[in-house]
Amino acid sequence: MTTISVDTLRAWLDEQQPVTILDVRLQQDAAEWCIPGSIHVDAYEALKAHDPAALSGVELPTDQPVVTVCGVGRTSQIAAEQLQARGVQALSLEGGMQAWSLAWNTAEVPLDDRSARVIQVRRTGKGCLSYLIGAGEEAFVIDASLDPRVYLDLARSLGWQITSVFDTHIHADHLSRSRQLAERCGAMLFLPDQHRVSFPFTTIRDGDTLTTPHLMLTALRTPGHTPESTCYLLNHALLLTGDTLFPSSIGRPDLHATEEQARERAGALYHSLHKLLALPAETLVLSGHTSTPVPFDGVPLASTLGEIDEQVGLLHATRATFVQMTLARIPPTPPNSQRIVKFNEAGVLPESDLTGLEAGANRCAIS
Numbered sequence: 001m002t003t004i005s006v007d008t009l010r011a012w013l014d015e016q017q018p019v020t021i022l023d024v025r026l027q028q029d030a031a032e033w034c035i036p037g038s039i040h041v042d043a044y045e046a047l048k049a050h051d052p053a054a055l056s057g058v059e060l061p062t063d064q065p066v067v068t069v070c071g072v073g074r075t076s077q078i079a080a081e082q083l084q085a086r087g088v089q090a091l092s093l094e095g096g097m098q099a100w101s102l103a104w105n106t107a108e109v110p111l112d113d114r115s116a117r118v119i120q121v122r123r124t125g126k127g128c129l130s131y132l133i134g135a136g137e138e139a140f141v142i143d144a145s146l147d148p149r150v151y152l153d154l155a156r157s158l159g160w161q162i163t164s165v166f167d168t169h170i171h172a173d174h175l176s177r178s179r180q181l182a183e184r185c186g187a188m189l190f191l192p193d194q195h196r197v198s199f200p201f202t203t204i205r206d207g208d209t210l211t212t213p214h215l216m217l218t219a220l221r222t223p224g225h226t227p228e229s230t231c232y233l234l235n236h237a238l239l240l241t242g243d244t245l246f247p248s249s250i251g252r253p254d255l256h257a258t259e260e261q262a263r264e265r266a267g268a269l270y271h272s273l274h275k276l277l278a279l280p281a282e283t284l285v286l287s288g289h290t291s292t293p294v295p296f297d298g299v300p301l302a303s304t305l306g307e308i309d310e311q312v313g314l315l316h317a318t319r320a321t322f323v324q325m326t327l328a329r330i331p332p333t334p335p336n337s338q339r340i341v342k343f344n345e346a347g348v349l350p351e352s353d354l355t356g357l358e359a360g361a362n363r364c365a366i367s
């Protein structure tokens with residue numbers, strides 16, 4: 001065996017199996033996104049030139065496998081072969097970082113109320129965070145970004161049936177899997193009120209509340225990142241913010257917008273964020289993305305509203321300053337965002353090259 005699949009490496013990391021991950025991409029690519037715990041070696045050009053000394057200076061453990069990683073799994077194969085010739089137990093990651101985009105791990109969010117459980121499903125290869133929320137025999141999913149079987153298997157293992165699926169907004173940086181998930185398990189599909197998507201869904205409006213014996217989910221319309229962006233307050237304790245508010249930043253208002261629309265959205269975002277800040281400071285915020293690879297550590301990514309209020313200086317600006325500073329700090333547009341929006345508005349997934357379309361780090365936040 002000279003290669004390893006994403007699923008196997010994901011399982012090894014999840015089980016804390018000893019493995020060394022050697023990233024052989026160019027420095028700038030490794031700096032943008034990587035596998036948590038990987039070691040980078042600047043050998044890409046030498047490997048591509050088949051220089052037999054490309055990895056000669058790299059010291060590696062001999063008592064555990066070494067997984068070599070590149071962009072799509074070709075240069076890493078050369079690296080693995082060179083290491084094998086040295087007696088190292090080396091495997092090349094099939095499909096490289098592009099395939100790793102679909103890797104995920106989970107962390108449970110601790111709750112005072114033990115009647116409900118919240119599992120943060122982290123797509124570590126891309127930075128998307130989704131949520132499986134269960135109580136009794138029922139579960140909700142928010143912002144599904146992975147294959148439906150991931151959520152179905154997790155729910156089954158916890159004794160839950162997924163009955164409701166929600167998106168916080170029409171995403172521009174990844175393909176939503178919510179429609180496919182809802183269809184697979186016969187769940188209701190809830191989307192914020194808008195006229196963008198062309199498939200059937202159940203509309204959720206500001207203040208709408210969905211209740212089960214142990215779960216109460218209330219929608220809070222928070223336009224800004226997109227016009228329809230909506231946060232969900234769970235059991236008065238957790239706030240699922242999508243791309244509106246992050247632990248140390250705020251959502252960008254410019255995707256799929258003209259310059260003037262981005263200015264209007266930035267103003268709307270200011271009011272939305274202050275609406276959220278009116279909730280109790282101990283409310284735990286669970287956002288829809290993270291801008292760094294998520295370790296396999298089981299530690300949820302979450303902050304209280306109070307902590308975020310202290311951390312994010314923009315929240316203390318006047319409206320005019322907020323709008324001006326937000327627009328001045330907009331990061332580069334994520335690759336393929338226009339095409340991703342089109343797929344999400346149509347509710348379909350591309351028939352091929354799904355990870356190629358989603359390639360690139362998340363750039364949803366302004367800090």
Ligand SMILES: [Fe+2]
Pocket residue numbers: 169170171172173225243364
């Ligand atoms: Fe977004």
